[in-house]
Amino acid sequence: MLKIITMEELIEQLKQEIIEALDLEDVKPDDFNADTPLFVEGLGLDSIDALELIVLLEKKYGLKIEDPQERRSILYSVRTMAEYITANRKE
Amino acid sequence: MAAFITSTACISPQNTSNSLGFPNEINEYSSNILKCVEPNYKDYINPLQLRRMSKILKMGLGASMICIKNDNQSNPDAIIVGTGLGCGEDLEKFLNSITDSNEQVLSPTPFIQSTHNMVAAQIAVVLKNHNYNMTYCHRGFSFEEALIDALMLINDGQAKSVLVGGIDEMTENNFKFFNYLDYWKKENISNLHLFEHNNSGSIAGEGACFFSIKAENSNNATCINDVSLFYKPQSNCEIEEKITSFLKKNNIEKEKLDLIILGMNGDNNFDSIYKHLIKEYFYSGSLLTNYKHLCGEYVTSSSFALWLADCILKDQYIPDVIKIDKFENKIVKNILIYNHYRNINHSLMLISLK
Numbered sequence: 001m002l003k004i005i006t007m008e009e010l011i012e013q014l015k016q017e018i019i020e021a022l023d024l025e026d027v028k029p030d031d032f033n034a035d036t037p038l039f040v041e042g043l044g045l046d047s048i049d050a051l052e053l054i055v056l057l058e059k060k061y062g063l064k065i066e067d068p069q070e071r072r073s074i075l076y077s078v079r080t081m082a083e084y085i086t087a088n089r090k091e
Numbered sequence: 092m093a094a095f096i097t098s099t100a101c102i103s104p105q106n107t108s109n110s111l112g113f114p115n116e117i118n119e120y121s122s123n124i125l126k127c128v129e130p131n132y133k134d135y136i137n138p139l140q141l142r143r144m145s146k147i148l149k150m151g152l153g154a155s156m157i158c159i160k161n162d163n164q165s166n167p168d169a170i171i172v173g174t175g176l177g178c179g180e181d182l183e184k185f186l187n188s189i190t191d192s193n194e195q196v197l198s199p200t201p202f203i204q205s206t207h208n209m210v211a212a213q214i215a216v217v218l219k220n221h222n223y224n225m226t227y228c229h230r231g232f233s234f235e236e237a238l239i240d241a242l243m244l245i246n247d248g249q250a251k252s253v254l255v256g257g258i259d260e261m262t263e264n265n266f267k268f269f270n271y272l273d274y275w276k277k278e279n280i281s282n283l284h285l286f287e288h289n290n291s292g293s294i295a296g297e298g299a300c301f302f303s304i305k306a307e308n309s310n311n312a313t314c315i316n317d318v319s320l321f322y323k324p325q326s327n328c329e330i331e332e333k334i335t336s337f338l339k340k341n342n343i344e345k346e347k348l349d350l351i352i353l354g355m356n357g358d359n360n361f362d363s364i365y366k367h368l369i370k371e372y373f374y375s376g377s378l379l380t381n382y383k384h385l386c387g388e389y390v391t392s393s394s395f396a397l398w399l400a401d402c403i404l405k406d407q408y409i410p411d412v413i414k415i416d417k418f419e420n421k422i423v424k425n426i427l428i429y430n431h432y433r434n435i436n437h438s439l440m441l442i443s444l445k
């Protein structure tokens with residue numbers, strides 16, 4: 001069972017998990033905010049990173065994005081990911 | 092079949108990556124696995140691309156970028172890589188994650204990067220190169236096959252410049268697996284005393300050597316005259332015949348060879364072939380050298396030998412550390428490289444200054 005945490009705590013936790021999962025060696029959690037776009041102009045992530053983030057959601061939060069069309073909006077930023085987790089995680 | 096080496100790059104267990112030519116200082120290792128001295132890859136590869144790469148990808152991409160930089164060249168007409176074992180680290184990571192996660196939710200990166208052709212593909216991605224892209228995985232012939240392909244492309248007029256490389260890494264697991272097969276010496280030895288241990292096994296190595304090869308000679312570039320392969324010879328006599336016919340095809344007599352680089356690896360199961368040739372076949376005044384005490388034994392180690400030959404011809408300097416017997420340095424205009432991988436894959440390369 002997931003520990004209940006606030007949205008802000010979840011965002012900080014996600015930032016750290018993204019950095020670790022994607023080996024963003026030179027990036028620190030404070031280098032980007034919750035609304036920074038993760039792809040292209042923001043953190044500059046690519047399609048392989050998107051796959052890694054999908055795996056992260058499944059591994060850490062037990063969430064599978066069923067509809068491929070939703071991936072783009074869910075993985076837009078740390079905040080959109082956190083909102084998706086909050087709305088869908090099983091208590 | 093001839094072409095010119097206009098630029099080289101070598102990442103090896105010696106300090107070869109940051110120098111143009113043979114290093115002044117030789118690294119001595121006390122274990123039987125020689126690991127590459129790696130450059131600061133951030134000088135050559137975008138950190139965003141670098142972060143995901145395993146060691147062999149970094150080595151391959153790093154060496155190829157150094158080679159292209161040294162050549163003041165932007166994009167080759169072909170990228171060809173020879174690798175015997177491919178991207179072993181990623182493959183191991185991927186296979187381990189299958190068992191660790193009970194075949195569920197696998198991380199895609201190690202899977203994507205576990206294929207043998209990943210090095211050549213990554214070079215093309217970084218260079219935005221859409222030209223001919225090929226990887227040869229033919230065990231002890233891998234590098235030579237890549238080189239032959241490059242020479243054929245150039246000689247057929249299909250390419251004017253080719254980036255060709257030989258690359259292999261020695262992961263801890265590969266070292267262990269090959270150890271079960273008695274590939275390595277049982278006792279830890281110094282690489283610089285490899286040939287003093289007259290027993291079974293060699294020392295493991297790894298490396299990434301890349302060459303920019305062109306149809307046209309420029310700045311006294313080294314010429315690759317010819318490359319020849321032969322498989323599982325039945326006798327020393329057959330090996331002698333192969334060398335004789337290779338030299339005859341290239342209009343050179345063995346007495347006229349200025350230098351010979353041999354692939355001795357310290358394993359007495361296989362070095363007897365070289366020793367026989369030295370005693371019974373090669374001209375008694377031949378200048379004989381070897382190289383595997385510097386880079387270790389690995390499937391594409393002949394690429395290190397070619398890099399070494401290029402250094403010798405360009406700098407006209409034969410380092411003492413590679414000489415089998417002491418001899419005075421002299422002008423070297425041609426070099427024969429003879430290497431075999433476990434008496435299975437035998438190769439000959441003739442290199443010269445035109």
